[in-house]
Amino acid sequence: MDTVSLSGKELAAAINADTKARTAALAADGPAPQLALIVANDDPASSWYVNSLRKAAERLGIGCDTVDLGADASVDALRAELAARSADPATDAIMLQTPLPAGVTLDDVSSSITSTKDVDGVSPLSLGLLASNLDGFVPATSEAVVELLKHHEIPLAGRHIAVVGRSNIVGKPLAQLLLAENATVTVCHSRTTDLPSVTAATDIVVAAAGRIGLVTGKHIREGAIVIDVGTNEAPDGKIVGDVDADSVRDKAAALSPVPGGVGPVTTALLMRHVVTAAENARRA
Ligand SMILES: NC(=O)c1ccc[n+]([C@@H]2O[C@H](COP(=O)([O-])OP(=O)(O)OC[C@H]3O[C@@H](n4cnc5c(N)ncnc54)[C@H](OP(=O)(O)O)[C@@H]3O)[C@@H](O)[C@H]2O)c1
Known part of the structure; x- marks a missing residue:
């Protein structure tokens, strides 16, 4: 049987073209959308992904601030950073990269991400909205x-x-x-x-x-x-x-x-969520 390859490249390109136009419209009228990428590991696959996210943001005109808290960051340090970014008006979107430090689970810290900036849909509120078929950011x-x-x-x-x-x-x-x-x-x-x-x-x-x-x-x-x-x-x-x-x-x-x-579709959707979060914040 000839197996069809389900490439994500064409779909990602279409999503990115729309995101780029929406980003340019926001940047013409104020600051560019801003993503805070919080990292607390030294995992090679994760750093490969973080690099690809940074490059994607750059290509689309989205600001990306990577905060590396180190692979031994505590629950308190992670919560404090996520809460600070949630309260920071200059940050439109927050993404917490996994894996987390040994002994720290996503459940320990994800509730510190406000749902309006939770572009990867990891907080309990975002997951609850999804389970209830209500609007929110989806992973x-x-x-x-x-x-x-x-x-x-x-x-x-x-x-x-x-x-x-x-x-x-x-x-x-x-x-x-x-x-x-x-x-x-x-x-x-x-x-x-x-x-x-x-x-x-x-x-x-x-x-x-x-x-x-x-x-x-x-x-x-x-x-x-x-x-x-x-x-x-x-x-x-x-x-x-x-x-x-x-x-x-x-x-x-x-x-x-x-x-x-x-992979490319995931990155494209994440960037689309960043722009949506920024648009929502400007409207609020
Ligand atoms: N392409 C992308 O954009 C993208 C984005 C995020 C993640 N990923 C990748 O997706 C994969 C999953 O990520 P994750 O964060 O969900 O991983 P995870 O948190 O480690 O969860 C893995 C899940 O797989 C199950 N599992 C493990 N071994 C299994 C086995 N032998 N048979 C059946 N089920 C098994 C586990 O079962 P238990 O619950 O019983 O432990 C668990 O539910 C990883 O390779 C990750 O790198 C890709």
């Missing part, structure tokens, strides 16, 4: 998966979709978004018994576990759609996904590449 990676599927005209209503991963920033919000599209959703995790038979019973498999090569040909049925959210650093330093592309390619109808699939 960009989860939104990117849905937008990528729609861009490639893959129907979601009535389809059975397996989401592998249940984190608060990817798997769970994605399940909510897919439910809102009227899909039937099965959420899998590290305690799922017999993962291959669960995922192989579905039409679409989304791999978001952070495990290199977790999803193989035996995890999918013939003709399935496979979305690879994974962004993992391989031993040779390359960024690779969660899907064993070689074994899946013989069976899948379509597969999103890593890099070049979900």
Whole structure:
């Protein structure tokens, strides 16, 4: 079977063109939108992502202030920085990069991000709004998966979709978004018994576990759609996904590449959220 590659580049370019125009309109009438990127780790995959976000912001005319609190930052230091940025009128948007320091969870600190600046939708209020189908910022990676599927005209209503991963920033919000599209959703995790038979019973498999090569040909049925959210650093330093592309390619109808699939759409949506936050702040 010829497996179609579900590239995210064209969709990202279209989103970015709109964001750039909206950014220019704001900058013509006041300061450019401003993102605060808070980092507290020394993880290579994270620094690769932070660099790509900085470059994306620069290309679009968005100001990006990276604050590195160090891999041993305390809960108090993180909360204080997030609260200060939440109160700072010059900051339109806040993104907290993961992983966090050992012993610190997102739940410990995310409530210090005000929901109006929470462009990656990680705060309890943002997640609650999503679960209630109310307006708010949605985690960009989860939104990117849905937008990528729609861009490639893959129907979601009535389809059975397996989401592998249940984190608060990817798997769970994605399940909510897919439910809102009227899909039937099965959420899998590290305690799922017999993962291959669960995922192989579905039409679409989304791999978001952070495990290199977790999803193989035996995890999918013939003709399935496979979305690879994974962004993992391989031993040779390359960024690779969660899907064993070689074994899946013989069976899948379509597969999103890593890099070049979900990643560029995620970055584009995050930047779109930054501009939306800035527009909302100017209107307030
Ligand atoms: N492309 C992008 O723009 C983008 C953005 C953000 C994240 N990511 C990537 O997406 C992946 C997931 O990120 P995350 O932050 O959600 O990771 P996470 O917080 O570590 O969560 C991983 C999830 O995968 C599940 N899991 C782990 N091993 C599994 C296994 N063997 N079988 C089934 N489920 C398993 C875990 O189950 P338990 O809950 O049982 O532990 C957990 O729910 C990572 O590779 C990350 O780098 C990509």
